[in-house]
Amino acid sequence: GAVVSQHPSRVICKSGTSVKIECRSLDFQATTMFWYRQFPKKSLMLMATSNEGSKATYEQGVEKDKFLINHASLTLSTLTVTSAHPEDSSFYICSARDYRDFSETQYFGPGTRLLVL
Amino acid sequence: AQKITQTQPGMFVQEKEAVTLDCTYDTSDPSYGLFWYKQPSSGEMIFLIYQGSYDQQNATEGRYSLNFQKARKSANLVISASQLGDSAMYFCAMRESQTGANNLFFGTGTRLTVIP
Numbered sequence: 343g344a345v346v347s348q349h350p351s352r353v354i355c356k357s358g359t360s361v362k363i364e365c366r367s368l369d370f371q372a373t374t375m376f377w378y379r380q381f382p383k384k385s386l387m388l389m390a391t392s393n394e395g396s397k398a399t400y401e402q403g404v405e406k407d408k409f410l411i412n413h414a415s416l417t418l419s420t421l422t423v424t425s426a427h428p429e430d431s432s433f434y435i436c437s438a439r440d441y442r443d444f445s446e447t448q449y450f451g452p453g454t455r456l457l458v459l
Numbered sequence: 460a461q462k463i464t465q466t467q468p469g470m471f472v473q474e475k476e477a478v479t480l481d482c483t484y485d486t487s488d489p490s491y492g493l494f495w496y497k498q499p500s501s502g503e504m505i506f507l508i509y510q511g512s513y514d515q516q517n518a519t520e521g522r523y524s525l526n527f528q529k530a531r532k533s534a535n536l537v538i539s540a541s542q543l544g545d546s547a548m549y550f551c552a553m554r555e556s557q558t559g560a561n562n563l564f565f566g567t568g569t570r571l572t573v574i575p
Contacts (some may be wrong), residue, residue: 351501353557365525376562376563381569384567385550385565385566385567385568386504386550386565388562388563391562398532433502435502435540437504437563445509446492446554447492447494447506447509448494448506448563449506450496450503450504450506451503452501452502452503453503453504455502
């Protein structure tokens with residue numbers, strides 16, 4: 343099956359610093375990747391859609407200058423949380439879609455738990 | 460209106476028994492896809508099963524089957540012969556073709572607990 347990795351799995355940082363999270367599709371090429379945020383005991387909230395070689399599309403209410411997304415290759419997308427604050431603490435999870443898959447199934451990474459002190 | 464509705468916040472099932480997790484959806488798009496994901500306590504989202512709106516047969520993947528009732532707009536997940544490792548959150552999701560971006564709309568999830 344399609345495998346998506348995410349790094350780091352867990353990060354603790356000080357308020358005001360920036361944190362970069364990587365999402366990689368390991369055995370397929372992903373023209374589109376998605377970034378989600380999940381609060382405890384809640385469902386996934388789509389933050390942005392990342393397309394290889396072009397600017398990400400952000401959902402309403404998501405600050406693009408706060409959450410920088412780069413999709414530089416067909417297997418890698420990065421999310422940078424800039425000037426992190428405690429309210430940014432959350433579980434961030436990415437997904438990738440194999441462009442050859444007619445069902446357009448999204449395969450998810452294992453997620454990153456961010457804690458901002 | 461909610462695009463995906465999961466009305467069961469929590470479900471219990473005896474080990475080795477079958478369980479049905481409910482999911483209803485709302486869309487005017489004639490072409491859509493329905494997905495079920497499992498999220499154990501570790502947090503990863505594991506893809507379980509897919510049903511296309513034009514598929515004539517109900518999808519099956521091992522112990523998982525999807526009871527697709529198009530007229531009722533329901534896509535219930537049936538897990539047969541439950542195992543302790545099935546205890547997790549289960550999310551139903553839908554992709555609409557007309558949105559273009561093909562992002563998923565998720566339900567609020569159902570927490571399944573398998574009792575030994």
